[in-house]
Amino acid sequence: MAKRRQYFKDYVLLELAVANAFASQTFDRELVRLGLNPTTQVGLLALIHQDGPITPTGLEQRSGLASTTLRERVQGLIEAGFVERIRNEADRRSHFLDTTPAGDDFLRAAMPAARAAEQALGERTETSMDDYRRLLVRLREACQEILAEDAARELRRTASA
Numbered sequence: 001m002a003k004r005r006q007y008f009k010d011y012v013l014l015e016l017a018v019a020n021a022f023a024s025q026t027f028d029r030e031l032v033r034l035g036l037n038p039t040t041q042v043g044l045l046a047l048i049h050q051d052g053p054i055t056p057t058g059l060e061q062r063s064g065l066a067s068t069t070l071r072e073r074v075q076g077l078i079e080a081g082f083v084e085r086i087r088n089e090a091d092r093r094s095h096f097l098d099t100t101p102a103g104d105d106f107l108r109a110a111m112p113a114a115r116a117a118e119q120a121l122g123e124r125t126e127t128s129m130d131d132y133r134r135l136l137v138r139l140r141e142a143c144q145e146i147l148a149e150d151a152a153r154e155l156r157r158t159a160s161a
Contacts, residue, residue, distance in 0.1 A: 016139075026121065030113035041073045042110055045082055045099065048074075049107055053086055053096035064143070082106055 028038035047063055048054060054062070060070050074097060077083040082103030088094040099107070118129045 023117075023121070027113060027117045030116045031110060033116075034109065034113050036106070036110055036113065040080065040082070040106065040110075041077060042107070044070075044073055045077055045103055046107060048077070048083055048097050049099040049104065052098035054098070055088070055094055055096055059097060061144075064140075064147075077103070 027042070031038040031040075031042075044059075044063060044065075047059065051058070051062055056067070056070065056074065059065075059074070060067050063070060065073070074083060078085065080102075082100055083097055084100050086096040086098055088096055122129050
């Protein structure tokens with residue numbers, strides 16, 4: 001049998017994708033320990049809480065999720081009672097999303113789980129979560145810049161066609 005190539009040692013983004021899945025499982029483990037539902041989209045809920053009221057388009061840009069994926073996940077948060085749609089008086093075709101009191105309560109209850117998961121990870125990696133956070137924020141910002149440049153380039157291309 002041929003030896004498999006080890007892609008992960010060469011590409012940070014592949015490693016990051018796998019690390020994200022394990023980080024989510026680690027966080028979910030702590031949510032369960034607190035008696036909270038780990039299927040809630042906590043990251044998305046936190047973005048809505050932080051940036052809300054926010055339009056779905058704004059949330060799409062902020063989260064990096066495709067509109068169809070985002071719509072499905074937001075609907076789940078609405079059905080759970082954690083997010084509400086608010087009419088946009090300036091543009092009646094649009095609406096805003098914001099957390100409900102139940103969503104705010106869930107986030108407050110979930111913070112000890114985040115702290116516990118980060119503490120466990122920090123102990124095992126011997127790296128400050130603040131160091132990881134700074135690097136991840138910069139990585140996210142760089143990805144957003146690249147994608148915004150692509151979108152602007154495509155807009156210019158279609159406008160000149």
